[in-house]
Amino acid sequence: MNTMQDEFISTVSHELRTPLTSIRGFSQTLLSSWDKIDDESKKKFIKIIEDQSNRLIHLVENVLTVSKMSTENTVMKKIDINNAIRKIIPLFTEQYKTRNFQLELSSNLPPARLDEDKFQQIMTNLIDNAAKYSESGKTVTISTSILDGKISIKVKDEGVGIKKEDYGKMFKKFSRLENHLTSTTQGNGLGLYITDKLVRSMGGVISFESTEGKGTTFEVIFPFYNEEEALRCSQVS
Numbered sequence: 333m334n335t336m337q338d339e340f341i342s343t344v345s346h347e348l349r350t351p352l353t354s355i356r357g358f359s360q361t362l363l364s365s366w367d368k369i370d371d372e373s374k375k376k377f378i379k380i381i382e383d384q385s386n387r388l389i390h391l392v393e394n395v396l397t398v399s400k401m402s403t404e405n406t407v408m409k410k411i412d413i414n415n416a417i418r419k420i421i422p423l424f425t426e427q428y429k430t431r432n433f434q435l436e437l438s439s440n441l442p443p444a445r446l447d448e449d450k451f452q453q454i455m456t457n458l459i460d461n462a463a464k465y466s467e468s469g470k471t472v473t474i475s476t477s478i479l480d481g482k483i484s485i486k487v488k489d490e491g492v493g494i495k496k497e498d499y500g501k502m503f504k505k506f507s508r509l510e511n512h513l514t515s516t517t518q519g520n521g522l523g524l525y526i527t528d529k530l531v532r533s534m535g536g537v538i539s540f541e542s543t544e545g546k547g548t549t550f551e552v553i554f555p556f557y558n559e560e561e562a563l564r565c566s567q568v569s
Contacts, residue, residue: 348391351384365567395522406533410557411446413476413483414438420452421474424459430468433459444483445557450530455485457527458550462489465546483556488549494542502540503528 358377362369369377414437425433444451455474462472470490477484494502501523531538531552542548 343375348388351388352392355381355388361432370509371496375397391522398548406450408445408447408534410443411448411451412441412569413444413446413451413485413554414441415478416448416451417474417485420456420459423456424463424472428463431463431466432462432469432471434471434473436473438476441476441478443557444554446534446554450534454527454530454552455487457523458552460489462491462518463549465489466491479553481556483554485552485554486549488547490547493544493546494540494548495544499542503538 338422340412350416358381362374362377385561405535419435421435423424424431459472459474466472472490473488475486475488477486528538534554536554538550538552540548540550
């Protein structure tokens with residue numbers, strides 16, 4: 333355990349160093365050479381500082397999530413998955429104004445027994461990933477359906493896709509795939525790792541299909557809400 337913890341801390345330290353170095357470097361340049369730098373360069377440097385600050389915040393939030401996953405209680409309750417998805421879509425239509433978001437939600441979807449906060453984090457990670465690695469004008473489709481007596485949620489994009497040799501890395505800590513959009517998007521390789529852990533913690537399964545250059549579909553499957561099971565769990569707790 334200590335070895336794994338040391339490795340995790342070492343990797344986090346490395347990931348923190350990159351944005352911190354950029355923020356310090358460009359801040360020092362602006363402070364020491366403000367009068368010598370033209371306005372266009374100043375805007376460029378400040379934008380880099382903003383982007384790296386956001387990257388730092390996102391990394392810290394994900395690291396805190398990882399550290400809490402082993403101790404945080406899961407509050408399972410009856411959830412309307414379609415409504416939970418509809419609640420978070422406006423966040424993405426505002427952030428990714430050049431992407432199209434399409435909902436294909438089953439009208440007769442039964443409720444699931446989930447932790448709503450964790451479910452929303454799962455969907456946020458998957459939809460953000462889909463939008464982030466899709467180019468302007470592309471569509472991200474979120475669908476729900478009944479599959480073999482369970483609830484299926486799919487997030488499909490028209491992005492860059494995943495190389496077959498990268499399939500094994502998808503849910504590992506700090507794995508970030510290399511493609512032509514990687515250099516222009518913020519990421520730290522913890523999003524899918526966290527998503528996988530959260531899905532499993534609630535009795536679900538996550539998988540994906542991808543065609544390089546055409547897009548990726550992530551699918552999460554959860555069991556239906558079970559009244560008897562819920563009553564039994566509440567009595568035990």
